[in-house]
Every structure is written in structure tokens, then in C-alpha cells.
């Protein structure tokens with residue numbers, strides 16, 4: 410038997426069409442990207458997370474001379490939440506990227522490992538995380554739940 414999987418997502422011309430709260434998240438993600446430690450790739454990624462109590466947590470990529478020891482912005486932010494706000498609900502995750510290799514129109518999508526971690530955060534909190542990807546020219550992709558980007562996550566079933 411054949412099955413089909415599809416999901417809806419939204420594209421905005423510019424993130425200034427987002428709500429004020431979400432615009433604030435985009436600004437914080439850009440601040441985080443500017444502070445990324447990315448001397449090897451010069452690929453500066455910033456993530457910001459909105460918790461259910463209104464707290465905003467920032468993360469950015471942290472590279473290491475031993476390459477696999479580094480970590481992506483999304484996981485830095487979500488693991489910080491897990492460590493410091495273990496009972497919080499993550500409502501929204503915004504990701505931006507900048508650097509020599511990043512074109513203004515590029516929306517950077519989470520890597521596979523980050524998708525697994527975001528999906529597990531949703532599974533853990535039993536609520537979807539709104540995922541917003543923002544290019545430097547303002548173009549914005551909005552996903553209703555991060556799990557849409559990872560169709561069959563490892564080890565989790567509904």
C-alpha cells in the first residue's frame with residue numbers, strides 16, 4: 410500500500426510581517442548569530458527560542474578545532490533550555506544565518522541532527538514548536554511544527 414506525506418508551511422516576503430513578539434525573536438537570533446564562534450566555517454548561525462513564560466533564550470554555533478566537538482546554534486539553544494528550564498514549553502524557534510558563504514536570500518534549514526533534537530523537544534513537551542527560518546533579505550519560512558521537517562524521527566512514534 411502506498412502512502413503520501415505532505416504538510417503546509419508559509420513563506421513571507423519579510424519577517425516584519427511577523428507578530429511583534431516574533432520580530433523580537435528574529436532580532437535576538439541575529440544578535441546571537443553575530444556572537445557565534447565560527448572561525449573555521451565563517452558560517453554564523455543564530456537561534457532564538459521563546460518559552461511559554463515569555464523568556465527568550467539565544468544560541469549560536471560553537472565550532473571547535475576538533476570539528477565534531479562543535480555544536481549547532483539550534484542545539485545550543487535547546488540544550489540550554491533543557492538544562493536551565495527543564496519544565497518550560499518551547500513555543501517558537503527562530504534560525505538565521507550570516508557570513509561570507511550565506512547569500513542574502515538563503516534560509517538556513519536545521520541539519521538532520523538538529524531536526525532530531527527539535528523533534529524530541531516537541532515529543533518531550535507534547536506541544537509543537539513553531540519553526541521560523543529567516544534569510545538576511547527578510548524572506549521567511551514558517552513551519553507549524555518542527556516534526557514536519559523530520560518525517561520519521563528516530564525512536565519516537567505517535
Ligand SMILES: [Zn+2]
Nearest residue numbers: 481519520523
Ligand atoms: Zn544542526
